Amino acid sequence: MKVGSRILFASVLTAGFLARATPVVAHHSAAAAYDETKRVEAQGTVTKVLVRNPHSWVFLESADDKGQKIEWQIEMGGVPSMAWAKDALPIGAAVKVAGNPSRAPGSHGITGATFTKADGTPVGPRGGRGEYTPR
Secondary structure (H helix, E strand, C coil): CCHHHHHHHHHHHHHHHHHHHCCCCCCCCCCCCECCCCCEEEEEEEEEEECCCCCEEEEEEEECCCCCEEEEEEEECCHHHHCCHHHHCCCCCEEEEEEEEECCCCCCEEEEEEEEECCCCEECHHHHECCCCCC
């Protein structure tokens, strides 16, 4: 193998290794889906916690002023930042949540959420603040 061929081969091999070894870090803004200039609060019972990448979800069931059931969908960070959620937000737990509301009319979505127990005690790391916040 000629010197130029060896350098090309080594460069391609190194680039391939680095591309495989380096995690892809891409993050999009939540501003299109959530209104970061507003805050909304809800309280209810945890019905489901999905800890996954790239975003985890917490679902709450509550009732509106007329007694109609509402399902709140709280978008959170991925697995590394949400490992706490399965233990700290068990199904059936009564919690309060505050965060940025969804822009979709008639929806009940929240991001940039903080969680507290009914007595006001923070739930989760960083005083109950979720890791995923709009940018």
